[in-house]
Amino acid sequence: MAATIIDGKARAASLRSEVAAGVADFVAAHGRAPGLTVVLVGDDPASNVYVRSKGKATTEAGMISGEHRLPATVTEADLLALVAALNADPAVDGILVQLPLPKHIDADRVIAAIDPAKDVDGFHPVNAGRLATGLAALVPCTPSGCLILIEDALGDISGAEALVIGRSNIVGKPMAALLTAKSATVTLAHSRTRDLAGHVGRADIVVAAVGIPAMVKGDWLKPGACVIDVGINRVTAADGTSRLVGDVDFASALPRAGSITPVPGGVGPMTIACLLANTLKAARARAA
Numbered sequence: 001m002a003a004t005i006i007d008g009k010a011r012a013a014s015l016r017s018e019v020a021a022g023v024a025d026f027v028a029a030h031g032r033a034p035g036l037t038v039v040l041v042g043d044d045p046a047s048n049v050y051v052r053s054k055g056k057a058t059t060e061a062g063m064i065s066g067e068h069r070l071p072a073t074v075t076e077a078d079l080l081a082l083v084a085a086l087n088a089d090p091a092v093d094g095i096l097v098q099l100p101l102p103k104h105i106d107a108d109r110v111i112a113a114i115d116p117a118k119d120v121d122g123f124h125p126v127n128a129g130r131l132a133t134g135l136a137a138l139v140p141c142t143p144s145g146c147l148i149l150i151e152d153a154l155g156d157i158s159g160a161e162a163l164v165i166g167r168s169n170i171v172g173k174p175m176a177a178l179l180t181a182k183s184a185t186v187t188l189a190h191s192r193t194r195d196l197a198g199h200v201g202r203a204d205i206v207v208a209a210v211g212i213p214a215m216v217k218g219d220w221l222k223p224g225a226c227v228i229d230v231g232i233n234r235v236t237a238a239d240g241t242s243r244l245v246g247d248v249d250f251a252s253a254l255p256r257a258g259s260i261t262p263v264p265g266g267v268g269p270m271t272i273a274c275l276l277a278n279t280l281k282a283a284r285a286r287a288a
C-alpha cells in the first residue's frame with residue numbers, strides 16, 4: 001500500500017491559527033503584541049524569499065514584524081551592535097539573524113551575542129545545552145516541526161527506532177535530542193556513517209537532513225516507516241527546467257513507507273509555524 005502523504009502545509013496552517021489565538025490572548029493581557037525581528041545580511045535570493053515569507057506569516061499571526069537589511073559588507077562589530085540594540089529593545093521578543101552570514105563574519109559569535117531569552121531560532125549554546133539536558137528551552141524550528149509531524153503520524157514513539165541523517169546544529173543534533181527526550185532509540189548518522197542503507201532498513205522513523213538530492217532510496221526503507229524529508233534541493237533537468245526535490249527519492253519511497261513528507265509542502269511550512277510559536281513562547285516568558 002502506498003504511504004500516507006503527510007500534509008505539512010495543512011498542519012502548519014492549524015498551528016499558525018493556534019498561535020494567532022494565543023497572540024490575541026497575549027495582546028488582551030499585556031496591551032502589546034509579541035515582536036519578531038529578522039536581520040538579513042546581504043542579498044542571497046533564497047534568504048530573501050525566507051525573510052519575506054517570515055515577515056508575512058508574523059503579521060498574519062497578529063505579531064509585530066521587524067526587519068533589518070544590512071549590506072554584505074557590514075562589519076561584524078556593526079552587526080553585533082545591532083544585536084545588542086535588539087536585545088535591549090523591550091518591544092522585541094524574538095531575534096532571528098538569517099544564516100548563512102558572509103565569510104568575514106563569525107556566525108558563532110553573532111549567535112552567542114543574542115539574548116538566549118530572545119533566541120527564537122534556538123541556536124544559542126544556552127538553548128542547545130538546555131535542550132540536551134532536558135531543561136525548558138527555545139528549540140530550533142525545523143526539528144520541532146518534524147517532531148509534530150512524526151507524533152501526528154505515529155502517536156507515542158517510545159521505544160521506536162529513529163534514524164536521523166545529518167548532524168548539523170540546526171537540524172540533526174537537536175532532532176536527535178528531541179527524539180531521545182520522547183524515548184525513541186536514536187541513531188545519528190552522517191557523511192562518515194558506514195552502511196547507511198543498513199541503518200535506514202532498521203528505522204521506524206527516518207529524518208533525512210543532508211542536502212543531497214534523492215540520496216535515500218525507497219528500497220532501503222523498512223516497510224511502513226515514517227519518513228521525514230528535510231532536504232530542499234533545487235535540481236535542474238536536461239531541458240533547463242528546475243524543481244525542488246528532497247533528500248529522499250520520493251517516487252521509490254512512496255510505495256514502501258507508511259507515511260512520508262513531500263518536498264515542497266512537508267517540513268518547510270512547519271518551520272515558519274514553529275518560529276511563530278517560539279516567538280509567542282518567548283514573549284510569554286519575558287512577560288511573566
Ligand code: GUN
Pocket residue numbers: 096097098099100121141142271
Ligand atoms: N537559514 C536557513 N534556515 C534558517 C533558519 O531556520 N534560521 C536562520 N536563522 N537562518 C536560516
